[in-house]
Amino acid sequence: MSTVQPKQFTGWHMLAIMVAFFGVIISVNLLMATFANTSWTGLVVQNTYVASQQFNEKQAESRAQAALGWKGTLTIANGRISYHLVDASGSAIPVDGVTASFRRPAYEKEDWQATLDHYIADYGGAPGSQGQLAFTNIRIEMLAPDAAQLISDYKLERAAGNQTGVNTRLMRKRDGKWVIALNHVSQIEDRSVTG
Numbered sequence: 001m002s003t004v005q006p007k008q009f010t011g012w013h014m015l016a017i018m019v020a021f022f023g024v025i026i027s028v029n030l031l032m033a034t035f036a037n038t039s040w041t042g043l044v045v046q047n048t049y050v051a052s053q054q055f056n057e058k059q060a061e062s063r064a065q066a067a068l069g070w071k072g073t074l075t076i077a078n079g080r081i082s083y084h085l086v087d088a089s090g091s092a093i094p095v096d097g098v099t100a101s102f103r104r105p106a107y108e109k110e111d112w113q114a115t116l117d118h119y120i121a122d123y124g125g126a127p128g129s130q131g132q133l134a135f136t137n138i139r140i141e142m143l144a145p146d147a148a149q150l151i152s153d154y155k156l157e158r159a160a161g162n163q164t165g166v167n168t169r170l171m172r173k174r175d176g177k178w179v180i181a182l183n184h185v186s187q188i189e190d191r192s193v194t195g
Contacts, residue, residue, distance in 0.1 A: 132157045135167065146173040154185075163187045 069088025085093045138152040148171045156163040165187035172181040 147171070148178075 070093065071086055073084045075082045075084070087093055133154065133156050135152040135154050138150060141149045141151075143149055150169045150171055152167050154163075154165060154167045165185060168184045169180050170182035171178050173179075
């Protein structure tokens with residue numbers, strides 16, 4: 001009569017269990033990270049408590065805006081972005097000025113606007129002598145999925161003398177974020193001094 005030996009649980013069995021266990025965990029984590037990075041992750045606010053306190057006020061503003069019957073149409077064609085705003089009768093709404101901010105709702109690192117804001121905050125010069133830099137009339141032309149040309153008017157107010165002119169920037173997307181690859185300034189000297 002032969003006796004059957006029970007199979008022994010060896011170190012190789014434990015290794016296979018551990019590899020399978022952590023393999024599943026790592027695979028699920030990678031899948032979830034991919035979904036989080038490639039989908040809309042939601043609106044992010046600086047302070048959720050303050051945002052919650054302003055909810056009713058924002059809702060009232062939204063209802064008042066909707067009651068006006070204004071309709072906006074965003075068009076992206078041939079590398080140009082245009083926005084048309086009409087009233088309830090279909091007539092164009094006159095505006096004094098327009099400000100365009102290109103932002104991702106939840107991931108500031110990929111914003112053009114964040115890159116421009118950083119540029120404005122730290123464009124060079126000794127601290128205290130930089131003055132105030134502002135861009136207006138920003139025009140954007142997509143050259144490729146990872147390249148865009150931004151042309152804007154700028155105004156620099158500082159004690160050493162004010163400047164106005166045209167600023168052209170070539171923006172490139174590198175490692176998932178927009179950076180200024182080339183910056184050209186055509187300035188007009190303004191002899192007025194702020195002070």
